[in-house]
Amino acid sequence: MATRAQPSGDSAPPHYEWQYLNLMRRIWEQGDERVDRTGVGTRSIFGAELRFALSDGQVPLLTTKRVYWKTATREFLWFLTGETNIRPLCAQGVEIWTDWPLARYRRESGEEISRDAFSARIVAEPDFAARWGDLGPVYGKQWVDWPVYQPQPDGSYRKAPQGINQVAALVESLRTNPGSRRHIVEGWNVAELDAMALPPCHKTYQFHVADGRLSCLLYQRSCDVALGLPFNLWGGALFTHMLAQQCDLEPGELVWMGGDVHLYLNHAELVAAQLARRPEGSPRLAIGRRPDSVFGYRIEDFTITGYAPQGALSAPVAV
Structure with missing residues (x-):
């Protein structure tokens, strides 16, 4: 799959974005056509994996279309506030x-x-x-204030005034027990799914430390490849870079895994236009300061260099 869409005769290592384009092509040409929750319809495959190096400031920003990384960063920082x-x-x-x-x-x-x-x-x-x-208890609420219920003398349960801050606990565990297999931030709170405007798609982040490098495995239960995945890849990479800085580690690798990985049928024009383009360039992320905690970053702390994407491609969002 990794070389199918790539032009032959290239002697340089394949550009990281070919993974994304090959996945898009595979879904569009081989995916199962399905009726989905939105009524729009999709072509879908089940199970996919992408891997991206994050060393030396590397980030998997797509170059075959513009990814509005500042918008995605503002959303991610909003998640970290726990705001809904x-x-x-x-x-x-x-x-x-x-x-x-x-x-x-x-x-x-x-x-x-x-x-x-x-x-x-x-x-x-x-x-x-x-x-x-x-929006109800979506992503950030679960990340930084997962609800806890305390038993009462009469056998009932009362919601505790403060829930579990998974992100703060993650930072602590990365600092004090880097070899742990429990470096996880989870958004899939079964008890509260029905109260959410949209249950979490990028639901599980697991982190791994080896040789002083921090890597992230992001599992996504449902993935809109054309519109959602470019933001999700950026978010996973950004989170890893931020945590690495906070924990005195070097960024390692982003591993993305998808469950139901799909393209909407009304995204045909975007798919055709993007598959006709060739990726190029190597964008880099620089973080201008180290705040006191992972919750202290601001949008102006992040700078991207070497990013010269081709024109924006738009398509309707399925709600």
Whole structure:
């Protein structure tokens, strides 16, 4: 699979992005056509793996289309706050999550408000945001405040005022017990799935330390290869670089594994355009400072060099 889409006659090592393009081609040409939750329809395969080196600041940013890495970074930093309301994202112009509460608002209010107008109200009106902007206990809530229930004398259980901060515990375990096989951040809280606007797709992050290098295995139960995966690869790489800095380690490798890996049928034009392009370049990430904790990073701390992507490719998001 790794060489199928790559032009013959290349003497240099294959560009890291060919893995992604070969996966896209395989799904589009060989995937099982399925009716999915959204009603749009997909072509899907089950089980896939990609591997990317992260040493020397390397990051798996796609070059055959522009990946808006600052938008993805703002989303990731938002996850680390444990916030579940889209208001902080909308205030930064990040609309990744707006479609889900917008769909609920339209359905329950009957008002066909535009996304721009809805987002503006979320930012301008705190009460409106509190009612309509919350996503339920999605990613960040599980990462930094996994709920804990304490037994009471009468046999009942009461929710503890503070849950488990998995990310803080991960940093501590990487620092004090690097050889552990329990360096995991998990988002799949079975008891709370029905309360989430969207159950976690990139659900499990496991980390591994060897020879002073930190590697990450990211398991994704469901993956929109055209729109979601470019952000997910960036997020996994960014998380690894941040943790490595915090734990005095060097970044090693990002291993991505997907369960239901799919392309939406209405993404045909994007797929054709992207498969006609050739990857090039080697972007690098630099982190400008080391904050006191993994929760202290800001968007201005991150710089990308050597990234000259080809033009943006867009397609509709299936909600």
